[in-house]
Amino acid sequence: xxxxxxxxxxSGLILxxxxxxxxxVDNFAKFCKMNVxxxxxxxxxxxxxxxxxxGTQAVIxxxxxxxxxxxxxxxxxxxxxxxxxxxLISDAMRDVxxxxxxxxxxxxxxxxSFILGGQIKGEPPRLFQxxxxxxxxxxxxxxxxxxIGETKYGKPILDRALTPDTSLDEAxxxxxxxxxxxxRSNLSVGLPIDLLRYEADSFxxxxxxxxxxxxxxxxxxxxxxxxxxxALVASLEPPPSAxxxx
Amino acid sequence: xxxxxxxxxxSGLILxxxxxxxxxVDNFAKFCKMNVxxxxxxxxxxxxxxxxxxGTQAVIxxxxxxxxxxxxxxxxxxxxxxxxxxxLISDAMRDVxxxxxxxxxxxxxxxxSFILGGQIKGEPPRLFQxxxxxxxxxxxxxxxxxxIGETKYGKPILDRALTPDTSLDEAxxxxxxxxxxxxRSNLSVGLPIDLLRYEADSFxxxxxxxxxxxxxxxxxxxxxxxxxxxALVASLEPPPSAxxxx
Numbered sequence: 001x002x003x004x005x006x007x008x009x010x011s012g013l014i015l016x017x018x019x020x021x022x023x024x025v026d027n028f029a030k031f032c033k034m035n036v037x038x039x040x041x042x043x044x045x046x047x048x049x050x051x052x053x054x055g056t057q058a059v060i061x062x063x064x065x066x067x068x069x070x071x072x073x074x075x076x077x078x079x080x081x082x083x084x085x086x087x088l089i090s091d092a093m094r095d096v097x098x099x100x101x102x103x104x105x106x107x108x109x110x111x112x113s114f115i116l117g118g119q120i121k122g123e124p125p126r127l128f129q130x131x132x133x134x135x136x137x138x139x140x141x142x143x144x145x146x147x148i149g150e151t152k153y154g155k156p157i158l159d160r161a162l163t164p165d166t167s168l169d170e171a172x173x174x175x176x177x178x179x180x181x182x183x184r185s186n187l188s189v190g191l192p193i194d195l196l197r198y199e200a201d202s203f204x205x206x207x208x209x210x211x212x213x214x215x216x217x218x219x220x221x222x223x224x225x226x227x228x229x230x231a232l233v234a235s236l237e238p239p240p241s242a243x244x245x246x
Numbered sequence: 247x248x249x250x251x252x253x254x255x256x257s258g259l260i261l262x263x264x265x266x267x268x269x270x271v272d273n274f275a276k277f278c279k280m281n282v283x284x285x286x287x288x289x290x291x292x293x294x295x296x297x298x299x300x301g302t303q304a305v306i307x308x309x310x311x312x313x314x315x316x317x318x319x320x321x322x323x324x325x326x327x328x329x330x331x332x333x334l335i336s337d338a339m340r341d342v343x344x345x346x347x348x349x350x351x352x353x354x355x356x357x358x359s360f361i362l363g364g365q366i367k368g369e370p371p372r373l374f375q376x377x378x379x380x381x382x383x384x385x386x387x388x389x390x391x392x393x394i395g396e397t398k399y400g401k402p403i404l405d406r407a408l409t410p411d412t413s414l415d416e417a418x419x420x421x422x423x424x425x426x427x428x429x430r431s432n433l434s435v436g437l438p439i440d441l442l443r444y445e446a447d448s449f450x451x452x453x454x455x456x457x458x459x460x461x462x463x464x465x466x467x468x469x470x471x472x473x474x475x476x477a478l479v480a481s482l483e484p485p486p487s488a489x490x491x492x
Contacts, residue, residue, distance in 0.1 A: 152398035156427035161476055169484035176485065181402035195485060207488045217486055228478040230407055236470055238415035239422065239441060240463055242453045 001188035002149030004033060004048035005178060006115040007171050008127040008139040010164050012200040013117045016175045017048045018149075018183070020190030034194040035060050037067065037076045038205045043120045044198060045076055045085060046205065050148040051112035051132065055096055059112055062092040082126035083138075086116055090134035097134075113148050117198070125200050150186045154178030168197045173221070176211070180222055191218075247434035248395030250279060250294035251424060252361040253417050254373040254385040256410050258446040259363045262421045263294045264395075264429070266436035280440040281306050283313065283322045284451045289366045290444060291322055291331060292451065296394040297358035297378065301342055305358055308338040328372035329384075332362055336380035343380075359394050364444070371446050396432045400424030414443045419467070422457070426468055437464075 002021075007014040015034065022028035031053060037045040047063075049056035066088075067075040079085040097110040104110065111132045119125040127139040129146040139146050141164045147155065157177050166174070172195060182189050197207040211218045248267075253260040261280065268274035277299060283291040293309075295302035312334075313321040325331040343356040350356065357378050365371040373385040375392040385392050387410045393401065403423050412420070418441060428435050443453040457464045 152431070153402055155431055156399050156402065157475075159427075159430050160472055161479055170479065172485050173479055173482055177479070181405075184405050185398070185401055197487075209485060209488050211485075217483070221482060221485075224482055225478070226406055228481065229403075229475075232471070232474040232478055233407055233416065233419055233423070235474065236419055236467060237463070239418050239455060239457075239467075241443075242455050 001186060002033060002050040003147070003151070003154060003179060003182045003186075003189040004050055004115055004149055005145060005147045005154065005158070005175055006048065006117045006127045006129075006139070007145045007158075007162065007175060008117070008125065008164070009144065009166055009168060009171055010200075012168050012202070013046075013119075013125050013127060013196075013198040014168065014171045014175050015046045015048060015115070015117045015196045015198065016179065017194050018179065018189045019192050019194070020188060021053050022188055025187065028188075028190075030190070030192070032194060034196065036196070036205045036208070039077065039203075041121070041203050043077075043118065044203055044205045045116065045118040045120075046196060046198070047089070048115040048117075048148065049112060050114070052108070052110070055100070055110050055112040056114075058096040058100070059089065059092045059114070062095060063088065066092075079120065081123055082116070082118060082120055082128065085118075085120070086128045086130055086136045089114055089116060089130050090136060093130070093132075093134045115146055115148055119198070119200065119203065121203065125198065150182055150189050153185045154182040157181060168199065172197055176218070176221060177225055180225070247432060248279060248296040249393070249397070249400060249425060249428045249432075249435040250296055250361055250395055251391055251393045251400065251404070251421055252294065252363045252373045252375075252385070253391045253404075253408065253421060254363070254371065254410070255390065255412055255414060255417055256446075258414050258448070259292075259365075259371050259373060259442075259444040260414065260417045260421050261292045261294060261361070261363045261442045261444065262425065263440050264425065264435045265438050265440070266434060267299050268434055271433065274434075274436075276436070276438070278440060280442065282442070282451045282454070285323065287367070287449050289323075289364065290449055290451045291362065291364040291366075292442060292444070293335070294361040294363075294394065295358060296360070298354070298356070301346070301356050301358040302360075304342040304346070305335065305338045305360070308341060309334065312338075325366065327369055328362070328364060328366055328374065331364075331366070332374045332376055332382045335360055335362060335376050336382065339376070339378075339380045361392055361394055365446065365449065367449065371444065396428055396435050399431045400428040403427060414445065418443055422464070422467060423471055426471070
């Protein structure tokens with residue numbers, strides 16, 4: 001499993017991914033699931049991946065090779081829009097599926113999915129989720145965040161507190177709290193967390209941090225949130241008793 | 247789907263259930279999923295149910311008829327312990343499965359599961375979860391709550407804030423916040439919520455309330471929690487920037 005989240009805000013984008021991969025509980029490891037393609041002043045493209053690691057690495061490998069090849073091949077460096085970029089990811093996924101799908105065990109075929117966030121000059125920042133079938137959806141102000149992997153534990157905090165006018169820093173906190181909720185309940189999601197705050201129209205991906213277990217901010221955030229939540233719940237009125245007025 | 251939760255505290259038990267049942271999104275209804283068997287001074291047994299409604303009603307029906315029959319038949323009124331009571335539920339589930347299982351569509355066989363909480367004189371309060379196969383587990387101080395149905399959205403708030411020494415009223419609030427998180431994200435979980443606070447050694451199930459959409463307390467709880475959570479998150483430090491000290 002995996003947990004990745006992308007958030008689309010008026011002020012930019014948040015992209016965050018965990019690092020745990022596993023094949024059974026007795027074989028787990030850390031891999032970075034965030035890939036950044038940046039050309040200052042022109043584009044920032046960020047891919048978060050979930051699913052079989054061989055599949056996601058193959059898709060990233062194809063995208064990277066095609067981008068590096070230059071020339072007339074459509075690629076992450078030449079796409080005219082984020083929509084076209086999502087199409088390139090979809091094409092690469094289908095290429096991997098065509099090559100490997102028949103060789104993979106029944107029911108465990110190619111199953112990668114991606115979040116694509118970023119900005120290409122001439123467009124506002126955009127955020128997409130590409131399903132395993134290669135089709136995709138785009139975030140909107142009514143649905144400002146997209147998740148892949150283990151999505152449920154980390155959803156309530158985002159549902160409650162996130163709106164498009166949330167600031168990048170506030171949304172970054174919410175994303176980390178969403179990861180904390182997920183990591184507490186699902187062993188197959190784990191640190192480190194890669195967290196990118198992308199400021200709209202900056203065309204730079206330089207505010208990227210990696211949070212490890214021993215990170216002091218992470219520990220303080222969890223502790224302050226836990227303590228604050230307990231105090232908040234304590235401050236709420238208890239439910240009326242059956243013999244009280246409801 | 248369904249959401250039910252049972253919480254075992256030093257001071258007693260919380261038992262809560264939603265009321266939505268459905269067969270597809272175009273056919274949904276309200277049914278009470280909480281059944282209380284009470285004999286003042288001797289026992290309080292509470293069953294929360296999840297799964298196919300015909301199956302759960304059949305199990306409750308069998309248990310109720312056997313209890314009403316009196317005589318030597320082992321029943322909810324004669325069981326010597328909560329463990330024995332869980333066995334009676336298991337037996338009733340297998341009886342229903344034996345009768346109906348072969349007639350139900352492939353993959354949609356008998357699939358009910360239950361939470362059993364309560365107290366029989368001579369024992370402390372106990373809490374069990376009975377799986378669809380009829381086997382069961384018991385809650386303990388290290389795992390003080392049990393959930394059935396749509397369990398994920400409502401788990402983080404319980405994980406963060408609940409301990410065995412939480413009071414009944416505090417735990418009742420947490421249970422309702424757990425329901426709110428679930429109801430926001432899963433259309434197949436819905437109001438009204440039945441909420442029982444059982445005080446240890448009281449052998450009475452009289453503090454049972456039903457919360458409907460228009461319930462003033464429910465609306466104020468959600469509003470106060472939402473506002474408080476936003477203020478709490480705003481009070482937390484933002485993550486350090488990439489060029490700051492992490």
